[in-house]
Amino acid sequence: MRYLLATTVLWPLLLYQGIQVRRNIVRLPEARGRRRGELGQGRPLRILVLGDSAAAGVGVDQQQRALSGQLMAQLQDQYQLQWRLIARSGLTTAKMLRYMSKRRAEPFDVVVTSLGVNDVTRGVSRRRWLQQQQTLVALLRDKYQCKQVIVSAMPPLGQFPALPQPLRWTLGQHALSLDSSLKHWLAQQSDCNRIEFSQALRSEVMAADGFHPGAPVYQHWADLVAACIRSRWLIQE
Incomplete structure (x- = not known):
């Protein structure tokens, strides 16, 4: 109730601040580098990283320093990896759902998702967000034969340095x-x-735009995902 009341009262200011942020924020490119590959040794594991600009590595220069690169580096000594990254800046859950619905089916054991920030900034309702996420998980299960879906929690936008108060x-x-x-x-x-995420998003760990992860955040993120994968896909001696 407090949030809805504040949004209604502050709407003109919030709209102005949103326009100013979009106009003035530093535009960073997606990380360069490979978005698919095979490497490692051990138990075979097929991994898909799926999502928005954070999944695409905005905030660092190379995919090796982003989520997918750091995650594969952590797992390659224990698993024989086939991996793919499907990510683009600006993607909402709805846009990703449409793309994955039309894409050729390809089996993955693990899918890691990073979606939500663009849904928040576009004002997607709580009900619609949940329905879209549920539909995406069902699609990954049925069409892509996914056995483990790892969903990245919504990052704490309330800590983003690039956003002014009260926005x-x-x-x-x-x-x-x-x-x-x-x-x-x-x-x-x-x-x-x-x-x-348990890491506080201070300016020094964020990218230059104050909105995307920096290398330390990507490292922390990869640590969490790798631990989650290992806990489910135990190495068979």
Whole structure:
């Protein structure tokens, strides 16, 4: 109730701040480098990293320093990896869902998702967000034969240095609302895991735009995902 009241009262200011942020924020490119490959030794494991600008590595220069590159580096000594990255800046859950629905089927053991920030900034409702996420998970299970879906929790937009107050607070509250609805549903899915950032998003660990992860955040993120994968896909001696 407090969030809805504040949004209604502050709407003109929030709209102005949103326009100013979009106009003035530093535009960073997606990380360069490979988006698919095979490497490693051990038990075969097929991994897909799926998502928005954070999954695409915006904030670092090379994919090796982004989520997918750091994750594969951590797992290559234990698993024979076939991996792919499908990510693009600006993607919402709805856009990713449409793309994956039309794409040729390809089996993956593990899918790591990074979606939500663009849904928040576009004002997607809590109900629609949950429905879209549920549909995406069902698609990954049925069409892509995924056995483990690792959902990255919504990043704390309320900590993003690039966002002025009160825009930062209102977007942060909306992000928390969407994330809590998905968290409750994921807890009931035996093949799904949710990972949540525990690292404070201070300016020194963020990218130059104050909105995307820097290398330390990508490292922390990869650590969490790798631990989640290892806990489910135990190495067979």
